[in-house]
Amino acid sequence: MEQRVLLCDTTLRDGEQAPGVSFNGPEKEMIARALADAGIDELEVGVPAMGSVEAKKISQLVALNLPVRLITWNRVVQADLLASYRTGVEGVAISLPTSEQQIKHKLRKDRGWLLEQMGQCVSEAKKEVGYIVLGLEDASRADLDFLQEIIVEAEKLGVDRIRFADTLGVMEPLNVFFNLQDLARSSKIPLEFHAHNDLGMATANSLAAVQAGFKAVSVTVGGLGERAGNSALEEVAVALKYSLKQEVKLDLKRLNAIALMVSSAAGRVVPRAKPIIGADVFTHTSSIHIDGIQKDFANYQTFPPESVGRKHSTSFGKQTKFKNVVWLLKSRGMAHDQETVNQLLNKTLDKIDQLDRPLEEEEILGIVLSS
Incomplete structure (x- = not known):
C-alpha cells in the first residue's frame, strides 16, 4: 500500500512571518x-533563537503533550539549536542555504564550510532530539548535483527527513515533476516540499512534488x-483527496x-473567492448553474x-430566471404559484x-415578506 503523504504545518513559524502577523x-x-x-x-511551532519570549511560548506548547510531533x-548554527533543545521539543529543523547565490552572497562562505557546519550541527542534534529535518533553503535555485551530495551526507548522518524549499x-509544476523525480528516487530519506506562492503556484507545485515521489508537504492554514x-493546508489536503485520490x-x-480561527488571530480577512474557505466558493449565481445543481449537485x-x-448556497443575479425563484420558494416551503413567482422575479431583478x-437568498425572502 502506498505511504500516505505527511502534512507538515508551519502556520506557527512560516505563517507568523507574514507581514503584520504575530500570535x-x-x-x-x-x-x-x-x-x-x-x-x-x-507542527513547526516557531524559532526559539528569536528570544526568550518566543522560546517560552514554544515550551508552553510542548507542555501540552499534544498528540503530534x-x-x-533553526539556522545551521549551534546557538540556535541550543535554544531549541531547552524548549523540550521532539524535533528540530536545521536550515542551510544551498544555492550559490545564498552561499556566497548571504553566508559569504563556500560549499565545504556549509557541509562541515551541517555535519557538526546534525551530529550534536542527534544527541538531543529524536527527529531531525534538514531544510535545503533556496533549493529550487541550487545545483542538483550539490543537492545530491548533501542528501548523501544527510543519509550518513541519520537525518530523518529532507525539506526541499522553493x-x-x-x-512551476512541470519543472517540479520532471526535474525532481530523480532526487526523490535516489534519496533514502523521505523528501518534503516547501512551496512559496510568489507566482501563485504553491499548491500546484506541492501536488507535482507528491506525484514526483515526495513524501511530505509543508503547509500553512489559509496559505499564510x-x-x-x-501552500495552503486546506487546498493541499482537499486536492490530495479529490484530485490525486490519496x-x-x-x-x-x-x-x-480552523481557517476562521487563524484568520481572526492573524488579523487577515479571508478573500471571498479563496479556494475551500472563501465565502463565495460554494455559492452559485448563474441561472444555468442553479438549474444544474437542482437536478444533481455533481453537475457543478x-x-x-x-x-x-x-454549506451550499445560492445568490441571484441578472441571469435569474423563473425556475430559480420557484426553487428558492419551494426549498423554504413557501407558495410558488405563477403570479407570485412572476411578481417576485420582477421585484428581484429591479432590486x-x-x-x-x-x-x-435571505434578501430575496425579505422582498417576499415585505410584499
Whole structure:
C-alpha cells in the first residue's frame, strides 16, 4: 500500500512571518490544539533563537503533550539549536542555504564550510532530539548535483527527513515533476516540499512534488506566510483527496473552523473567492448553474461542501430566471404559484439593477415578506 503523504504545518513559524502577523501564547495554543485535534502530522511551532519570549511560548506548547510531533526552525548554527533543545521539543529543523547565490552572497562562505557546519550541527542534534529535518533553503535555485551530495551526507548522518524549499516561489509544476523525480528516487530519506506562492503556484507545485515521489508537504492554514505565503493546508489536503485520490488523515470537516480561527488571530480577512474557505466558493449565481445543481449537485460541484465543513448556497443575479425563484420558494416551503413567482422575479431583478449586485437568498425572502 502506498505511504500516505505527511502534512507538515508551519502556520506557527512560516505563517507568523507574514507581514503584520504575530500570535500571542493563547493564540498559538489554540491553533496548535485545533490542528492536532484535526489530525495534522507535524507542527513547526516557531524559532526559539528569536528570544526568550518566543522560546517560552514554544515550551508552553510542548507542555501540552499534544498528540503530534512538534519541531522548531533553526539556522545551521549551534546557538540556535541550543535554544531549541531547552524548549523540550521532539524535533528540530536545521536550515542551510544551498544555492550559490545564498552561499556566497548571504553566508559569504563556500560549499565545504556549509557541509562541515551541517555535519557538526546534525551530529550534536542527534544527541538531543529524536527527529531531525534538514531544510535545503533556496533549493529550487541550487545545483542538483550539490543537492545530491548533501542528501548523501544527510543519509550518513541519520537525518530523518529532507525539506526541499522553493524559497522564492519560482518553480512551476512541470519543472517540479520532471526535474525532481530523480532526487526523490535516489534519496533514502523521505523528501518534503516547501512551496512559496510568489507566482501563485504553491499548491500546484506541492501536488507535482507528491506525484514526483515526495513524501511530505509543508503547509500553512489559509496559505499564510512570508510575502505571498505558502501552500495552503486546506487546498493541499482537499486536492490530495479529490484530485490525486490519496488517503488524507486530516479531518477535512474542521478546515473551515480552523481557517476562521487563524484568520481572526492573524488579523487577515479571508478573500471571498479563496479556494475551500472563501465565502463565495460554494455559492452559485448563474441561472444555468442553479438549474444544474437542482437536478444533481455533481453537475457543478467536485465534492460536497459538507465534507469541508461548509454549506451550499445560492445568490441571484441578472441571469435569474423563473425556475430559480420557484426553487428558492419551494426549498423554504413557501407558495410558488405563477403570479407570485412572476411578481417576485420582477421585484428581484429591479432590486439587482438598483443595487448593481447579486442578491443573497435571505434578501430575496425579505422582498417576499415585505410584499
